[in-house]
Amino acid sequence: MIDRHRLGDIEITRIVELEEPFLAPDKMFAEATPEAIAPHLDWLLPQAMCPDSGRLILPIQTYVVRTPHHVALVDTCIGNHKRMAGFKRWAGRDDDTWLKNLAAAGVQPEDVDFVFCTHLHLDHCGWNTQLKDGRWVPTFPKAKYLFAHEEYAYAERRAREENDPVFGDNVLPVMEAGLGQLVAPDFVINDHLSFESTPGHTPGHISVHLESAAHHAVVTGDLIHSPLQCAHPEWNFLYDEIPDLARRTRRAFLERHADAHTLVLASHFPSPSVGHFMRQGDAFRYRYVTP
Numbered sequence: 001m002i003d004r005h006r007l008g009d010i011e012i013t014r015i016v017e018l019e020e021p022f023l024a025p026d027k028m029f030a031e032a033t034p035e036a037i038a039p040h041l042d043w044l045l046p047q048a049m050c051p052d053s054g055r056l057i058l059p060i061q062t063y064v065v066r067t068p069h070h071v072a073l074v075d076t077c078i079g080n081h082k083r084m085a086g087f088k089r090w091a092g093r094d095d096d097t098w099l100k101n102l103a104a105a106g107v108q109p110e111d112v113d114f115v116f117c118t119h120l121h122l123d124h125c126g127w128n129t130q131l132k133d134g135r136w137v138p139t140f141p142k143a144k145y146l147f148a149h150e151e152y153a154y155a156e157r158r159a160r161e162e163n164d165p166v167f168g169d170n171v172l173p174v175m176e177a178g179l180g181q182l183v184a185p186d187f188v189i190n191d192h193l194s195f196e197s198t199p200g201h202t203p204g205h206i207s208v209h210l211e212s213a214a215h216h217a218v219v220t221g222d223l224i225h226s227p228l229q230c231a232h233p234e235w236n237f238l239y240d241e242i243p244d245l246a247r248r249t250r251r252a253f254l255e256r257h258a259d260a261h262t263l264v265l266a267s268h269f270p271s272p273s274v275g276h277f278m279r280q281g282d283a284f285r286y287r288y289v290t291p
């Protein structure tokens with residue numbers, strides 16, 4: 001699936017690798033009991049919650065950003081042939097739909113100038129590399145891959161201490177090919193693109209800002225996973241690694257961007273994913289924008 005949005009002189013294309021029922025609400029968020037989600041069922045069903053399984057629907061997707069000068073990818077989904085202990089359905093995929101959709105959006109791998117990963121979980125860095133003749137090689141041979149240094153250190157530590165394969169499969173081969181660069185979490189790439197430190201889900205998590213004239217958009221990454229967290233910013237996702245910080249970061253982000261014309265490019269909100277945060281009482285709601 002592909003859809004497009006325009007932001008001044010920037011074109012944003014959303015490329016979905018997969019979108020399917022993921023986990024039951026109370027498996028994603030401990031507080032999301034049937035009683036707690038009952039008031040939200042009217043908007044959750046069927047777009048955000050599968051009526052058959054009762055699981056919340058979660059896309060894995062990339063935002064392709066075309067400025068007048070560059071092509072950048074924000075997050076690179078799961079990829080093929082990857083190792084993954086937690087979610088078995090993400091491991092060992094063999095499906096070129098994502099690459100085909102990228103081509104259909106007019107982007108060949110050699111056209112990509114920048115790759116950004118909001119953080120280094122597999123569903124955000126998997127297509128960084130591909131398996132060629134038994135070796136992981138960068139998928140985007142001319143790109144500069146920018147990693148926030150704290151996130152890089154965290155992924156490297158998980159590889160060392162927990163035998164986690166994400167760093168070795170998706171990050172280290174990029175560095176060894178000379179295409180990687182470690183940057184500050186508030187790094188400014190150019191007039192159109194910059195990072196913001198949004199830690200909590202992981203220690204070095206960033207969000208990516210897009211600016212064109214008076215227009216502003218932001219890719220959330222995993223500081224928020226579901227529109228349910230607009231109504232309940234205090235609900236942490238099961239895998240938010242620094243829980244108190246994740247809550248603080250999410251609340252502050254919602255406060256900053258609600259009713260503020262910021263176009264929100266949500267990483268895991270169900271399609272069409274893009275929208276605006278709106279204030280509602282002392283919390284928020286999400287208003288989708290049709291592409």
Ligand SMILES: [Zn+2]
Pocket residue numbers: 121123124222268
């Ligand atoms: Zn994710």
